[in-house]
Amino acid sequence: MKPTDISAPDYFHKVVDCQWACPAHTPVPEYIRLIAAGRYSDAYMINWESNVFPGILGRTCDRPCEPACRRGRVEKEPVAICRLKRVAADFKDDIKSRLPKTPALKNGKRIALVGGGPASLAVARDLAPMGYECVVFDQDAKSGGMMRTQIPKFRLPESVIDEECNYILDLGIEFVGNKRIDSLKALLAENFDAIFVGCGAPRGRDLDIPGRKEAANNIHIGIDWLSNVSFGHINAIGKRVIVLGGGNTAMDCCRSSRRLGGEDVKVIVRSGFEEMKASPWEKEDALHEDIPIFNFLVPKEFTHDNGKLTGVTFEKVKAVRDAKGRRDLVPTGEPEQHFACDDVLVAVGQENAFPWIERDVGIEFDKWDMPKVDSKTMASTHPKVFFGGDAAFGPKNIIWAVAHGHEAAISIDKFCHDEDINDRPAPQVKVTSQKMGIHEWSYDNEIAPDKRYRVPHRDKVVALRDIKAEVELGYDVELALREAERCLNCDVQTVFAGQLCIECDACVDICPMDCITFTANGEQADLRTRLQAPAKNLTQDLYVGDSLKTGRVMVKDEDVCLHCGLCAERCPTGAWDMQKYLIDMTHAEQACQRHARSAA
Amino acid sequence: MTYVVKPKFHHPELPKNDLGYTHRDYEGKISTLCAGCGHDSITGAIIEACFKLAIEPHRVAKISGIGCSSKTPDYFLGNSHGFNSVHGRMPSVLTGANLANRDLIYLGVSGDGDSASIGFGQFAHSIRRGVNMTYIVENNGVYGLTKGQFSATADRGSKSKRGVTNTDSAIDLVGIALQLGASFVARSFSGDKTQLVPIIEAAIKHNGASFIDVISPCVAFNNHTGSTKSFDYVREHNEAVNRLDVITGRAPITVDYAPGTVQVVEQHDGTKLALRKVDADYDVHDRLAAMAFLQKHAAKGQVVTGLLYVDADAEDLHAHLNTVAAPLNTLGEKELCPGTAALEKINAALR
Ligand SMILES: Cc1cc2nc3c(=O)[nH]c(=O)nc-3n(C[C@H](O)[C@H](O)[C@H](O)COP(=O)(O)OP(=O)(O)OC[C@H]3O[C@@H](n4cnc5c(N)ncnc54)[C@H](O)[C@@H]3O)c2cc1C
Numbered sequence: 001m002k003p004t005d006i007s008a009p010d011y012f013h014k015v016v017d018c019q020w021a022c023p024a025h026t027p028v029p030e031y032i033r034l035i036a037a038g039r040y041s042d043a044y045m046i047n048w049e050s051n052v053f054p055g056i057l058g059r060t061c062d063r064p065c066e067p068a069c070r071r072g073r074v075e076k077e078p079v080a081i082c083r084l085k086r087v088a089a090d091f092k093d094d095i096k097s098r099l100p101k102t103p104a105l106k107n108g109k110r111i112a113l114v115g116g117g118p119a120s121l122a123v124a125r126d127l128a129p130m131g132y133e134c135v136v137f138d139q140d141a142k143s144g145g146m147m148r149t150q151i152p153k154f155r156l157p158e159s160v161i162d163e164e165c166n167y168i169l170d171l172g173i174e175f176v177g178n179k180r181i182d183s184l185k186a187l188l189a190e191n192f193d194a195i196f197v198g199c200g201a202p203r204g205r206d207l208d209i210p211g212r213k214e215a216a217n218n219i220h221i222g223i224d225w226l227s228n229v230s231f232g233h234i235n236a237i238g239k240r241v242i243v244l245g246g247g248n249t250a251m252d253c254c255r256s257s258r259r260l261g262g263e264d265v266k267v268i269v270r271s272g273f274e275e276m277k278a279s280p281w282e283k284e285d286a287l288h289e290d291i292p293i294f295n296f297l298v299p300k301e302f303t304h305d306n307g308k309l310t311g312v313t314f315e316k317v318k319a320v321r322d323a324k325g326r327r328d329l330v331p332t333g334e335p336e337q338h339f340a341c342d343d344v345l346v347a348v349g350q351e352n353a354f355p356w357i358e359r360d361v362g363i364e365f366d367k368w369d370m371p372k373v374d375s376k377t378m379a380s381t382h383p384k385v386f387f388g389g390d391a392a393f394g395p396k397n398i399i400w401a402v403a404h405g406h407e408a409a410i411s412i413d414k415f416c417h418d419e420d421i422n423d424r425p426a427p428q429v430k431v432t433s434q435k436m437g438i439h440e441w442s443y444d445n446e447i448a449p450d451k452r453y454r455v456p457h458r459d460k461v462v463a464l465r466d467i468k469a470e471v472e473l474g475y476d477v478e479l480a481l482r483e484a485e486r487c488l489n490c491d492v493q494t495v496f497a498g499q500l501c502i503e504c505d506a507c508v509d510i511c512p513m514d515c516i517t518f519t520a521n522g523e524q525a526d527l528r529t530r531l532q533a534p535a536k537n538l539t540q541d542l543y544v545g546d547s548l549k550t551g552r553v554m555v556k557d558e559d560v561c562l563h564c565g566l567c568a569e570r571c572p573t574g575a576w577d578m579q580k581y582l583i584d585m586t587h588a589e590q591a592c593q594r595h596a597r598s599a600a
Numbered sequence: 601m602t603y604v605v606k607p608k609f610h611h612p613e614l615p616k617n618d619l620g621y622t623h624r625d626y627e628g629k630i631s632t633l634c635a636g637c638g639h640d641s642i643t644g645a646i647i648e649a650c651f652k653l654a655i656e657p658h659r660v661a662k663i664s665g666i667g668c669s670s671k672t673p674d675y676f677l678g679n680s681h682g683f684n685s686v687h688g689r690m691p692s693v694l695t696g697a698n699l700a701n702r703d704l705i706y707l708g709v710s711g712d713g714d715s716a717s718i719g720f721g722q723f724a725h726s727i728r729r730g731v732n733m734t735y736i737v738e739n740n741g742v743y744g745l746t747k748g749q750f751s752a753t754a755d756r757g758s759k760s761k762r763g764v765t766n767t768d769s770a771i772d773l774v775g776i777a778l779q780l781g782a783s784f785v786a787r788s789f790s791g792d793k794t795q796l797v798p799i800i801e802a803a804i805k806h807n808g809a810s811f812i813d814v815i816s817p818c819v820a821f822n823n824h825t826g827s828t829k830s831f832d833y834v835r836e837h838n839e840a841v842n843r844l845d846v847i848t849g850r851a852p853i854t855v856d857y858a859p860g861t862v863q864v865v866e867q868h869d870g871t872k873l874a875l876r877k878v879d880a881d882y883d884v885h886d887r888l889a890a891m892a893f894l895q896k897h898a899a900k901g902q903v904v905t906g907l908l909y910v911d912a913d914a915e916d917l918h919a920h921l922n923t924v925a926a927p928l929n930t931l932g933e934k935e936l937c938p939g940t941a942a943l944e945k946i947n948a949a950l951r
Pocket residue numbers: 060061062114115116117118119120137138139140144145146147150151179180181182198199200201202223226248249252356388389390391395396397398399401
């Protein structure tokens with residue numbers, strides 16, 4: 001193998017598994033250390049810069065970072081990265097003075113943003129401080145999009161949404177509520193310099209089976225029902241409720257039902273329990289609220305008594321693998337099963353709909369009637385129009401909407417300055433040694449053996465009585481500190497300088513994880529079998545260092561390194577050093593410091 | 601000195617031996633020696649060898665004298681018996697322990713000062729008596745613990761860190777061990793675990809006095825130019841006579857060797873030592889030739905390493921003395937006080 005080029009920004013970034021997995025590349029270990037140090041406001045601001053909604057995401061994020069967390073590879077459970085984010089939001093001081101100021105002098109560019117969800121808000125937050133005049137249109141009265149209209153208040157209190165949306169709107173952004181955009185053509189005619197489409201994926205899929213029309217009064221589309229609950233238009237449901245579907249919407253529907261009079265609430269899914277789209281913790285929360293989940297049942301018919309819904313009939317299926325290994329659901333042949341109920345909530349998926357975009361304005365749509373959007377620049381085929389969030393590639397989640405927003409803001413800024421939007425700015429990387437003395441390091445390198453701490457919950461009886469009572473109470477300061485200590489500081493990198501190494505083996509002997517090997521060089525596949533411990537995780541890189549006197553190479557398997565620094569501590573020559581790697585993903589503001597940095 | 605506790609976490613794919621232990625289970629406390637000390641690598645090699653042999657830690661007694669080297673038993677086999685004795689007295693304490701309980705595996709760990717200077721006589725007698733043990737000298741040519749004075753193994757003409765030349769002749773412990781009748785003699789280098797680990801395994805499996813001289817650079821006081829015990833010097837002058845594979849149990853040898861290049865030595869307990877020859881003329885059964893070979897190469901400034909001599913049919917001290925087969929602590933009152941009739945018999949024999 002060739003010696004590793006550690007100056008390539010991606011190399012060490014990948015070692016910080018959580019940050020690499022986060023769509024917005026939030027510097028996770030950095031903010032966790034700040035939480036451990038009690039510096040909640042600083043931790044909050046680091047989050048705010050990357051992911052815009054720390055308080056909201058700290059309660060609701062899909063957390064792609066956690067399955068990626070290295071801690072989950074050395075013991076059972078990852079660090080509670082998401083809930084620590086909430087700690088920063090809960091315990092911070094007033095941070096208003098630390099937010100960017102709206103420049104007195106505007107740059108003369110006007111941007112229209114369709115929809116006031118997280119995607120549009122992220123774009124506006126990046127652009128407004130640079131002097132852009134941003135106008136956000138939303139058909140609803142308030143901003144926040146589905147964060148406000150869909151996510152139930154027992155998961156995300158209104159006050160948190162207000163606070164974090166206002167941080168953005170207060171940057172001098174014009175929010176035009178109760179204003180539905182009905183024509184892109186008309187909007188284009190208003191001579192905005194650029195348009196961002198962040199209208200989400202607003203349509204809930206229906207279930208067209210017998211009885212649907214007849215019993216319509218008691219059959220509700222999940223996302224419409226949830227927004228009606230959120231707006232206060234609906235505040236009761238029947239005693240016996242069936243929720244059809246296995247995603248987040250289904251979980252929110254069933255738990256909301258339990259709070260609005262549903263006593264016997266069931267979730268019924270076509271697939272197996274394991275394959276459900278909902279996150280494991282969402283299923284756990286539903287089960288905890290006495291909501292059973294029945295699987296491998298395909299709805300066949302809504303039964304009714306002269307138009308009054310009486311229940312749903314299901315066909316039993318099982319999963320089989322076809323010749324290509326694909327999973328298929330086939331009927332078991334057992335008799336159909338009937339479940340009685342008073343109401344049904346249909347939560348079987350969400351779709352995009354763009355009735356307001358004329359098909360002749362220069363925006364190309366693909367065969368699934370989705371706009372053609374560039375995944376890097378978020379540009380459509382119309383030079384002035386950019387997409388992001390659920391509107392771009394179908395329903396995803398808040399953190400992806402934010403990540404899209406950052407990229408779209410860079411593109412819009414470049415477009416407005418006649419620059420090539422494909423020329424993306426390189427991230428800024430800072431690497432600093434953590435060595436302070438012979439055995440002193442400026443980070444806490446002791447590895448805490450603690451198992452993951454549970455977030456305290458409100459008493460179930462109390463929680464089920466009030467749909468607005470937040471279920472999770474959040475970590476207190478003590479628990480937060482202990483959970484923060486579980487973080488392995490994966491951004492404090494092991495950096496090897498071969499020319500200093502005397503090949504004494506001290507690092508090999510001390511490494512608790514058998515990460516380091518000195519051996520003859522070879523091809524990667526061969527090297528992976530010849531290490532102190534086999535390197536079977538192919539998603540993790542091998543770090544190869546040369547310049548050794550014996551002609552061998554140093555090979556470090558990054559996979560399960562604890563970043564404990566023992567290698568550097570026991571190295572007599574300082575050939576190993578622990579260096580903190582901070583990568584600052586460029587947002588529009590830094591990108592606009594034009595010519596300061598070269599492209600990636 | 602490192603203050604961080606070594607984390608208990610280990611690699612999820614770590615191999616386990618027949619006892620279900622990983623090599624981490626053979627560790628001791630975290631070392632307090634200077635970072636980079638060769639002794640720590642020897643510790644690593646002992647851990648690896650005991651792991652590979654699937655030794656039950658409680659069947660081992662680690663005995664040492666005084667010195668950085670003699671401190672190392674604290675850093676391996678944390679669940680074994682240990683005795684940190686007086687400077688140079690490891691061999692006597694070990695001999696006594698061995699006489700009392702012949703069932704344990706004895707690891708004698710010493711330094712060049714501990715064995716070639718103050719403990720030279722003790723070393724000599726334990727070897728000539730054929731005590732069943734693995735005697736390891738962690739040889740750095742200096743008294744590391746007392747800040748780097750030349751020891752008795754420092755080569756004449758080599759220089760101290762301050763530039764002073766050593767004018768005394770060196771004691772070659774390997775040569776002495778051969779002369780005194782050690783039945784297993786080897787030399788290795790702390791910086792070469794692939795050579796050292798199987799040598800330690802073979803020594804542990806050997807019945808009789810096994811002696812291993814391990815050159816072990818002292819990074820603090822003896823790793824400079826002008827030293828003949830530095831990493832660089834040993835790497836440049838290392839003359840390995842063979843490479844060793846240890847095959848335990850009755851398993852047939854499955855490793856592929858080119859014909860004529862390997863010599864298989866079967867030890868008492870069935871352990872096979874497969875020696876891949878590096879020097880075609882070297883014969884591990886010829887004590888006299890070994891001594892000549894060593895002297896010849898030492899004169900050229902070369903450091904001969906490998907398994908230098910082995911007598912697979914050696915007997916140990918217990919056989920020589922015809923002692924009782926069981927450890928003394930298992931003997932009951934009946935065996936220990938056989939009665940007046942037995943006493944009469946003994947007395948009669950002495951009249
Ligand atoms: C029930 C449910 C629960 C969810 N839970 C989570 C969760 O816990 N965590 C998570 O990360 N994600 C969750 N999501 C997904 C998440 O809400 C969305 O992915 C995210 O809000 C998408 O952001 P967006 O900015 O693209 O669009 P949206 O948030 O959908 O915002 C679009 C806005 O545009 C407005 N709009 C649409 N068309 C027009 C128009 N023509 N003119 C004016 N305004 C218009 C809409 O009213 C809406 O306010 C959930 C989704 C649902 C349905």
